Amino acid sequence: MTDAATLFDLLLAGSVIALAIASLTVRDMFAAIVLFVIFGLLSALAWVRLSAPDVALAEAAIGTGVTGALLLKTLHHLRYVTGKLGEGQARDLTPIATVPAGVIWANAAFCGMITLGLALAFLGAPQAGPGFDSLVAEAMPASGVDHPVTAVLLNFRAYDTLMEVVVLLAAVIAVWQIERGLSDAPAPALGEVWQGFARLTLPAIVVVGTYLLWKGSEAPGGAFQGGAVLAAVGLLLLLSRIYVPRPAHRGLARWAFVLGTGAFAGVALLVSGGGRVAFEYPAQHAYSLILLIEGLVTISIAVTLAALFHGREPVAAPAPEGRNDT
Amino acid sequence: MPDLITFISAALIAAGAVFFIAGTVGLLRFPDTYCRLHALTKADGLGLALIALGIALTASSFGEVFRIALIWFFVAVASATGGHLIATHARRVDRAEGKEGS
Numbered sequence: 001m002t003d004a005a006t007l008f009d010l011l012l013a014g015s016v017i018a019l020a021i022a023s024l025t026v027r028d029m030f031a032a033i034v035l036f037v038i039f040g041l042l043s044a045l046a047w048v049r050l051s052a053p054d055v056a057l058a059e060a061a062i063g064t065g066v067t068g069a070l071l072l073k074t075l076h077h078l079r080y081v082t083g084k085l086g087e088g089q090a091r092d093l094t095p096i097a098t099v100p101a102g103v104i105w106a107n108a109a110f111c112g113m114i115t116l117g118l119a120l121a122f123l124g125a126p127q128a129g130p131g132f133d134s135l136v137a138e139a140m141p142a143s144g145v146d147h148p149v150t151a152v153l154l155n156f157r158a159y160d161t162l163m164e165v166v167v168l169l170a171a172v173i174a175v176w177q178i179e180r181g182l183s184d185a186p187a188p189a190l191g192e193v194w195q196g197f198a199r200l201t202l203p204a205i206v207v208v209g210t211y212l213l214w215k216g217s218e219a220p221g222g223a224f225q226g227g228a229v230l231a232a233v234g235l236l237l238l239l240s241r242i243y244v245p246r247p248a249h250r251g252l253a254r255w256a257f258v259l260g261t262g263a264f265a266g267v268a269l270l271v272s273g274g275g276r277v278a279f280e281y282p283a284q285h286a287y288s289l290i291l292l293i294e295g296l297v298t299i300s301i302a303v304t305l306a307a308l309f310h311g312r313e314p315v316a317a318p319a320p321e322g323r324n325d326t
Numbered sequence: 327m328p329d330l331i332t333f334i335s336a337a338l339i340a341a342g343a344v345f346f347i348a349g350t351v352g353l354l355r356f357p358d359t360y361c362r363l364h365a366l367t368k369a370d371g372l373g374l375a376l377i378a379l380g381i382a383l384t385a386s387s388f389g390e391v392f393r394i395a396l397i398w399f400f401v402a403v404a405s406a407t408g409g410h411l412i413a414t415h416a417r418r419v420d421r422a423e424g425k426e427g428s
Contacts, residue, residue, distance in 0.1 A: 190411065191410075191411075191414060193407055193410045193411070194407060194410075194411060196407075197403060197404070197407040200403060201400065201403070201404075204400065
């Protein structure tokens with residue numbers, strides 16, 4: 001049995017590396033994206049094999065699902081602005097401008113340095129040591145939640161998580177600034193079968209996303225995973241044109257973008273004082289505060305990722321026909 | 327009795343794996359998009375159903391069976407929708423290139 005598991009792990013590791021190489025070297029951009037998505041799925045499986053279901057969920061939902069959708073949307077946009085959206089010749093799209101060799105080598109050097117640094121850190125770490133497991137286990141009663149990963153992310157190392165939320169906020173701000181003047185590629189009409197699929201899966205995705213958020217306090221899950229799954233609701237709504245972004249919604253969207261960061265930082269600062277430092281939640285309210293932060297951060301993540309998929313600030317262009325529910 | 331259930335479960339999973347292999351061979355060997363989709367969506371759909379059934383037989387609670395059924399249902403719906411979208415797109419491409427839409 002152990003041999004079968006080892007064989008499977010070796011095959012998995014080999015496939016992940018092969019897919020990474022193939023995704024980087026293949027000429028066709030669409031094929032590269034598909035290979036990247038498969039690479040992400042197998043990476044998620046690798047995380048499961050490493051007994052890290054939290055990372056696996058994040059990899060599957062964000063690294064594969066949302067990133068894959070963002071890449072495909074970008075390809076669609078590139079084909080539109082280069083005039084290659086015509087069905088026939090759209091399949092073998094080459095980059096608009098070739099990337100200078102210096103940039104490629106600089107990127108390769110940076111990636112190599114990061115890999116080398118990680119390898120050195122890994123090899124330099126104490127082998128088979130106790131790690132931080134005992135420290136975390138000791139502090140668990142004070143964390144307010146029952147799942148060690150959530151306790152670390154939202155309590156012990158909450159500052160790091162706040163920075164991750166800020167990164168997402170910065171990304172959407174940059175996109176809304178840069179893309180202001182670009183013309184919008186029309187979304188393809190996906191037909192009735194797709195509409196039916198969207199209607200069938202929408203409620204299920206809402207339930208799964210909320211469940212992941214709620215379950216995060218005691219089991220793998222949490223704000224990022226739940227937010228990414230809920231972002232899929234936004235993607236379905238945008239693709240089905242059930243929801244069409246309009247300029248009037250910009251104010252609401254901006255509030256939704258900053259909601260998570262604002263609430264997270266606000267709570268962190270408000271609990272400080274009276275002998276406590278920032279992020280030091282009072283023990284009797286820790287659970288409620290963590291749930292409040294996670295809930296609001298989830299909303300922000302979902303709206304931000306959906307806005308990134310839409311790709312530009314909604315402007316007063318003649319909007320296509322569509323029902324507008326919100 | 328548990329031995330019999332284990333045996334049936336293993337047989338169902340093996341049969342499902344055979345269908346997956348058949349679907350993959352079809353994907354690799356068939357000449358055009360439509361034939362490949364035909365192999366992939368149908369064979370893999372059946373393969374997944376057999377494997378899900380095989381796992382459900384060994385499940386310890388009704389909740390597990392229900393979750394396996396849900397997974398099967400959503401994968402089946404998603405793969406059917408995906409297959410339809412790919413086929414529609416391939417047909418449009420063929421028409422744009424002036425080929426005969428099959």
